[in-house]
Amino acid sequence: MGLFEPDTDIFRNRDALREDYQPEEIVGRDEELQQYIAALQPVINGDQPSNIFLYGKAGVGKTACTRYLLDQLKSDAAEYDIDVTTIRTNCEDLSTSYQVAIQLINELRAPTDQLKPTGYPRRQVNEWLWEELDSIGGTIVIVFDEVDHIEDDSILYQIPRARANGNLSECKVGIIGISNDFKYRERLSSKVQSSLCEKELQFPAYDANELRDILRQRAEIAFYDGVVPQEVIAKCAAFGAKDAGDARQSLDLLMEAGDIAVEENAAKLTEAHVDAARTALERSRIADGVAGLTQHGHLVLYALVMIHEEGDTPVRARTIQERYEVVCDRAATDALVPRRMRDHLNELAMLGIASRVERNKGEVGGRYYEYALDTNPELLLEALDETVDIVGVTHEVQRRLGRSH
Known part of the structure; x- marks a missing residue:
């Protein structure tokens, strides 16, 4: 027998608890989804997409709702012969509009035709970007996740106005900006605020009831039947609501509790596993922060x-x-x-x-x-x-x- 063998007692699909897992249905965000759908409605009508800005702390569903709705939007648009393309760029490591433009171009180009990070005139980079977008045509929605990392906001002004300024003719482009910083809008220039922030959506922290719904949904996929008692779900949700209303923290806690149950060869998760998981995660977070x-x-x-x-x-x-x-x-x-x-x-x-x-x-x-x-x-x-x-x-x-x- 080898050193490793599959575990079949606790986890059915552990990946369902990960951040990048996309559930088939979004729970706990009914009101925000309705507002988001209304903001995206112009795309289905064949009109210029609205520019949308989402605010909220980490782990409150901004990115998950965006992925979910854009997948639905592309599927529904295809039924009406509307060509929709979505592009997602994480701006965490991008501090300038120049870097963002290079990143966008490289995401649209073939691997053999990538740009270097620096060394091109800004005007030339912008022209390449317009060429790439126009070559796609149709309706394009660009998502800037963690947009508040961009220190200069020129690209946030140029893209929404590119068609009006004659830089684009074959496509209609809209921007979705996602930010954890509620005050980011105040740092934008007045011209960017007027052109970019047409629709603004606030994502509040989850309460304990909403977190319980999210955890139940994921637990049904991640664990075998009868492995996760309701009191374990409730405790993970309560800790998450107390900390920051962060679904990511609650899901990490449930995953860690499951891992501890596996290590102990337990038949099911218990509240003691949740307590041990919380201490382990807190110790890891502190150790990383202090280091x-x-x-x-x-x-x-x-x-x-x-x-x-x-x-x-x-x-x-x-x-x-x-x-x-x-x-x-x-x-x-x-x-x-x-x-x-x-x-x-x-x-x-x-x-x-x-x-x-x-x-x-x-x-x-x-x-x-x-x-x-x-x-x-x-x-x-x-x-x-x-x-x-x-x-x-x-x-x-x-x-x-x-x-x-």
Whole structure:
């Protein structure tokens, strides 16, 4: 017998819990789907597509709904002899309109005719893009996922106006922009706002009931019958609703719980498996986040952990600075100036390790931020083990660790 053999007791189709799995039906987004369908209606009417902007935190169904509806749109359009092409570009690693244009051209061209990332005049790149789009013809819907990564917005102005400006004659193009940043629209120039954001849809966080519906749907496909009790579904949904209303987190939690059940050779999933899965995922998330920090990022975080253990958070940056300077002295390194220290605090907030809340005390107190831990301190101290060994511990941290340094 080999080292590996198929498992047939828990998972029927584990891939159904993955982010890229496309269910046959979208659940928990009825209202948003109806608004989205109305925004895409001009395509079926043979008209110029509307430009649509979707806002919402990660894991709330923006991309899944887009994939689902565009597949339906292409299928339905074919019945009416309407030629619809969809192009999806993830902008996570694209910061300029030039890079986006190169990416679009390469997605439309054959592998043997790809452009290099740089080295072409901007006007020439735009002309190539118009040529590629016109060669497709018909109606084209371009999806820019994580569009807020584009720092200059010229391409978001040029594409919607390309036909009116005479750059396109054989096709009608619409843009769908997907963003996790609710304030991204405010950063766009006024001309882009007027041409791009014709239709705007907000995707709110899922509540526990909606997450339960999503998990039930996926569990029926992913697991064998009777393997996932309703209390397990409810617990995964409750954790997801509490954290961020994020379906991705709930699905990851259910998958990890299933993996733990497989490792234990269990007959079915239990709530204990969910608790163990949550700890494992949190430990992995924290370890990855802390590993990506610089030395001073570790020192700033440890200073915040110390203050948290003393019961003094939320706390202002200037108080953290004082403790950070003590920590740096113990680590035999020079402390950063307050502005740079705050940059590390803001990075911790961006990673979800800390929280940052703005306070406004009016004319007397002014406006300022307060910071607090937003993560399990025991797991943070585990990830900061080397820093703890170098800096040492307070009595409060020592009690948390249950050991001395």
